[in-house]
Amino acid sequence: KQEVTQIPAALSVPEGENLVLNCSFTDSAIYNLQWFRQDPGKGLTSLLLIQSSQREQTSGRLNASLDKSSGRSTLYIAASQPGDSATYLCAVRRHSGAGSYQLTFGKGTKLSVIP
Amino acid sequence: EPEVTQTPSHQVTQMGQEVILRCVPISNHLYFYWYRQILGQKVEFLVSFYNNEISEKSEIFDDQFSVERPDGSNFTLKIRSTKLEDSAMYFCASSSGLGDTQYFGPGTRLTVL
Numbered sequence: 001k002q003e004v005t006q007i008p009a010a011l012s013v014p015e016g017e018n019l020v021l022n023c024s025f026t027d028s029a030i031y032n033l034q035w036f037r038q039d040p041g042k043g044l045t046s047l048l049l050i051q052s053s054q055r056e057q058t059s060g061r062l063n064a065s066l067d068k069s070s071g072r073s074t075l076y077i078a079a080s081q082p083g084d085s086a087t088y089l090c091a092v093r094r095h096s097g098a099g100s101y102q103l104t105f106g107k108g109t110k111l112s113v114i115p
Numbered sequence: 116e117p118e119v120t121q122t123p124s125h126q127v128t129q130m131g132q133e134v135i136l137r138c139v140p141i142s143n144h145l146y147f148y149w150y151r152q153i154l155g156q157k158v159e160f161l162v163s164f165y166n167n168e169i170s171e172k173s174e175i176f177d178d179q180f181s182v183e184r185p186d187g188s189n190f191t192l193k194i195r196s197t198k199l200e201d202s203a204m205y206f207c208a209s210s211s212g213l214g215d216t217q218y219f220g221p222g223t224r225l226t227v228l
Contacts, residue, residue: 031214043206043221051214089158101146101171102160103217
């Protein structure tokens with residue numbers, strides 16, 4: 001059964017710092033990996049999707065990398081801003097010959113960017 | 116930008132009552148999903164739906180749960196007889212293709228008393 005772990009559970013940084021959030025998964029047979037942000041009491045906003053054949057994806061100040069063989073992904077946020085404060089979730093979709101649709105989520109990293 | 120919408124935003128019900136949570140997926144998407152998040156816990160997969168049938172479900176999705184796409188736009192989750200432990204945030208999601216980005220709605224907070 002796929003398990004997704006995110007470390008640290010919480011992170012506090014001063015504004016302007018670059019930071020890295022980590023995600024690990026136990027089964028490397030994944031189809032893709034998706035990073036989300038979740039604001040308190042709100043839904044999930046998709047940030048980046050990395051297919052299993054890709055090594056990284058970039059969107060603005062965000063860069064996500066994937067090392068499938070070691071079961072790891074990182075989300076790099078450059079020049080952090082107070083508006084980046086949220087919980088960041090990592091989710092993997094397993095690879096299955098029969099087709100598997102579900103995402104398995106980590107518990108998230110709660111990021112606070114201090115002005 | 117197209118988005119997934121959900122109603123109601125908050126539903127309070129008595130234990131044993133039936134509830135229907137409603138979602139309008141993004142219009143050209145073909146795959147639909149329900150997830151839930153119990154307070155303080157991980158987001159968990161419940162069910163996926165494609166071509167008017169359930170394509171995958173988790174062990175959480177027992178006989179008390181059902182899904183339906185009653186028309187061309189709505190996607191619903193029904194809980195037949197709610198239990199206290201069904202209290203959670205329920206998220207609807209949709210994607211255009213099987214391996215594509217899943218877009219989530221804002222959620223319905225279900226409180227079972």
